[in-house]
Structure formats: C-alpha cells, structure tokens
Amino acid sequence: MISKGKIAFCFSGQLRERLMLEDLHPLRKDPHFKKWTERASLVTQFDLLNFSLKGEEAETGFNLKLQISTYLLSMIHFHRLRTAGWVPDILAEHSMGIYAALAASEAITFEEGLFITESIGRLLEREGTLRRGGLAGIIGLPLGEIEKICHDLNGHHLSIANYNGSMQFVLSGEEEGVEKAISLALSRKAISASRLSFDTALHSPSLLSLREEIQDILKDIEIRPPKFPILNHWTVTPLRREEVKDFLSQEIGRPVYWDRCVERLIQEGVTQFIEVGQEATLTKLIRWIHREAEAFSAGEHLHFPPCPSELVSEST
Amino acid sequence: MPEPTNDLIEKIKQLIITRLKLVDMTPEMIETDASLFGGGLGLDSIDALELVLGLEKEFGVVIPDAEVGKKVFQSVRTMAQYVLEQTQAV
Numbered sequence: 001m002i003s004k005g006k007i008a009f010c011f012s013g014q015l016r017e018r019l020m021l022e023d024l025h026p027l028r029k030d031p032h033f034k035k036w037t038e039r040a041s042l043v044t045q046f047d048l049l050n051f052s053l054k055g056e057e058a059e060t061g062f063n064l065k066l067q068i069s070t071y072l073l074s075m076i077h078f079h080r081l082r083t084a085g086w087v088p089d090i091l092a093e094h095s096m097g098i099y100a101a102l103a104a105s106e107a108i109t110f111e112e113g114l115f116i117t118e119s120i121g122r123l124l125e126r127e128g129t130l131r132r133g134g135l136a137g138i139i140g141l142p143l144g145e146i147e148k149i150c151h152d153l154n155g156h157h158l159s160i161a162n163y164n165g166s167m168q169f170v171l172s173g174e175e176e177g178v179e180k181a182i183s184l185a186l187s188r189k190a191i192s193a194s195r196l197s198f199d200t201a202l203h204s205p206s207l208l209s210l211r212e213e214i215q216d217i218l219k220d221i222e223i224r225p226p227k228f229p230i231l232n233h234w235t236v237t238p239l240r241r242e243e244v245k246d247f248l249s250q251e252i253g254r255p256v257y258w259d260r261c262v263e264r265l266i267q268e269g270v271t272q273f274i275e276v277g278q279e280a281t282l283t284k285l286i287r288w289i290h291r292e293a294e295a296f297s298a299g300e301h302l303h304f305p306p307c308p309s310e311l312v313s314e315s316t
Numbered sequence: 317m318p319e320p321t322n323d324l325i326e327k328i329k330q331l332i333i334t335r336l337k338l339v340d341m342t343p344e345m346i347e348t349d350a351s352l353f354g355g356g357l358g359l360d361s362i363d364a365l366e367l368v369l370g371l372e373k374e375f376g377v378v379i380p381d382a383e384v385g386k387k388v389f390q391s392v393r394t395m396a397q398y399v400l401e402q403t404q405a406v
Contacts, residue, residue: 189381192361284362
C-alpha cells in the first residue's frame with residue numbers, strides 16, 4: 001500500500017514575466033484555457049492571449065496586466081489539476097496568489113476574484129505614480145544581513161517584503177532606497193540582488209494606507225466558507241471566513257512569510273506541493289526550504305502525474 | 317585557462333541535474349557551452365544559490381559573491397574551469 005500524505009496547492013504571486021502563448025503553445029489547446037479566458041472576457045477588457053503575444057514591458061499598466069494574467073493562469077491550472085483528479089487538502093498562497101486561492105476554494109466566485117485582482121491592481125498602479133517604490137530580490141545573505149541593510153539605509157523606509165526561506169528575501173521601499181539596497185547587498189557578498197517588476201513598495205507598511213479603499217472594493221462581496229482551507233501565513237492557521245476581508249485589506253501592506261507557511265504545511269503532513277501557476281518560483285523555494293519535499297509546478301506539465309490518492313485506491 | 321576533463325564536465329552536469337531536480341534531463345541533454353541563465357537552461361537566481369551550495373558541497377569550492385558567480389555560472393564549462401582553478405590552486 002502506498003502511504004498518502006497531504007496535498008497542498010500553492011498559489012503564486014505575480015508572474016515574473018509575460019507568458020508567451022504562441023500558436024503552438026500547448027495551453028492554447030486546453031479546454032480550460034478557452035473556458036476561463038472567455039468567461040473573463042465577459043467582465044474585463046483584459047485579453048490574456050493578446051497580452052501574451054503583444055504586451056511590452058514598457059506599456060502602461062504592464063504590472064496590472066501581469067497580475068490579471070497571473071490570476072487567470074492560476075485558475076486555468078487549478079481546473080486542469082482538478083480535471084486530472086488532483087484534490088488539495090489545503091491551499092497556500094504567496095502575495096497576490098490569495099485572490100486565485102480564494103476563488104479556487106469557492107470563498108468568492110471566479111468573477112469576484114478577477115474584480116478584486118483588477119481593482120487592487122489599479123490601486124497599486126496609482127500608488128506607483130504617486131509614490132514610486134520597488135522591490136528587490138536578494139539571494140545569498142542571511143536574515144541578519146538583510147535587517148542590517150534596512151537599518152543602514154534608515155530613512156529610505158525599507159522593509160522585508162518576503163521571507164522566502166533562509167538566504168531568500170525580498171526588500172521593499174522607496175525606489176532610491178531599493179537601488180541602494182541592491183548595491184549594498186552585492187558589496188556584502190549576496191549571490192544575486194536585483195529589481196523585481198514592481199513600481200510600488202508592495203508588502204511594506206506604506207501600503208497599509210490603502211486599507212480603507214480595499215475594504216470599499218470588497219464591501220459588496222459576500223465571502224463564503226472556503227471549500228478547501230487556506231493557510232494564513234501570518235498566523236499559520238487556516239484563514240477563517242470572517243478574517244478574509246481584513247486579510248485582503250492588509251495583505252499588500254504586510255510581509256509574506258512563505259518560509260513559515262511551508263514549514264507549517266510539512267508539520268501538518270503535506271508531502272506533495274503543487275504550484276498552481278505558470279512558473280516554478282514557489283516550487284524552487286519549497287525545495288529550498290525542505291530539500292526532500294515533492295514539488296512540481298502545474299505550468300510545467302502538459303500532462304500531470306497521477307494523483308497519489310488515486311494510486312492508493314488502485315492499490316487497495 | 318585550464319581545460320576540464322570530460323569526467324569533470326559530466327560531474328558538473330550531474331550536479332546541476334541533482335541539485336535542481338531536473339528529473340526529466342540527462343547529462344547528454346545539457347550542452348557544455350550553452351548559457352545556463354536566461355536562455356539555454358533558463359535557470360534563475362534561486363537556482364544559482366542551489367548551485368553555489370552544490371559546488372561547495374561536492375567540490376569544496378566557494379563562490380564568494382555575485383561578480384564571481386556571474387562569471388562561473390555562464391556555462392557548464394566555466395563552472396568546471398572554476399572548480400579546476402580552485403582545486404589546483406591549493
């Protein structure tokens with residue numbers, strides 16, 4: 001008999017880059033791609049296919065378009081996985097992956113998730129024009145060094161935006177401070193330090209000022225009990241239905257604790273992690289946090305391996 | 317620049333496959349001179365840290381900073397050359 005551990009579906013944050021969906025891309029033939037992009041086209045003017053073929057980094061609203069692409073692709077991959085027989089025991093999310101995680105758990109509808117993604121994305125876009133900020137991924141320095149960089153650049157309002165694992169951090173703050181942090185990190189022997197594609201100080205306390213506007217976006221949305229539990233990375237307990245709106249209104253102004261999220265999932269008996277998105281960023285971070293973890297990204301698989309629970313039922 | 321042996325090249329390829337869990341790949345599928353990041357194998361900075369630790373663990377060589385890392389992680393051949401340089405320098 002094959003022992004079955006728990007399965008976690010992990011919803012990733014904003015794509016690093018635009019997905020190129022050229023004619024021969026296998027996703028274009030997937031019925032879920034057609035279904036969910038068509039459904040999206042009824043409520044948003046954003047066109048994933050058009051963006052994937054023609055979008056330019058320099059164009060207006062590029063980050064907003066990446067955010068909507070991320071949401072749509074996560075939903076497409078979620079339904080691909082479900083059709084292939086994969087059932088999650090728990091959902092985890094990184095950054096703006098929360099919107100797709102909520103829709104996947106049916107706490108909100110697909111359309112509501114799209115609306116929230118687009119509305120919060122527009123707030124962030126506006127924020128980026130008012131107070132230009134940024135993010136820097138810094139790899140290869142321990143937490144103490146990262147804290148020291150924030151301390152040494154005191155005055156630039158730098159803070160840790162993502163705790164992605166030992167020696168894997170993202171800093172957030174004013175644009176000038178972020179650039180200085182990159183130089184400082186490299187001079188202090190980081191393996192890599194570079195800007196991420198954001199023009200706001202995402203996951204920094206400065207964005208808590210958007211809290212009321214986000215609550216206003218959410219006011220007419222009824223949150224339903226999640227069908228699959230979603231791990232809250234601040235408390236490392238399942239996100240309760242009544243906490244969802246508060247979580248969403250603060251999430252962009254507080255750090256992502258991905259490291260403790262993964263550690264908690266392992267403690268809870270998760271043995272299989274699946275990144276429900278196009279890229280493999282979370283997959284790599286999961287393996288970094290726990291070398292023995294079984295992890296794969298849905299976006300990297302044209303055909304999924306069989307779900308372990310199906311193997312169990314077949315073998316018993 | 318010392319020229320690494322085929323055996324060392326093979327070991328570096330194996331290290332990349334093992335550390336990055338490229339389960340569908342074999343050493344023959346990795347071109348010795350192809351770029352590892354961006355194009356080529358398409359690795360990213362998270363992978364770089366895995367390779368830094370891999371080189372340290374398997375060969376006892378240290379990548380001290382990003383500048384050296386950039387030079388070393390250009391291709392399998394540059395990785396092998398660095399291992400050779402560092403191990404022969406002792």
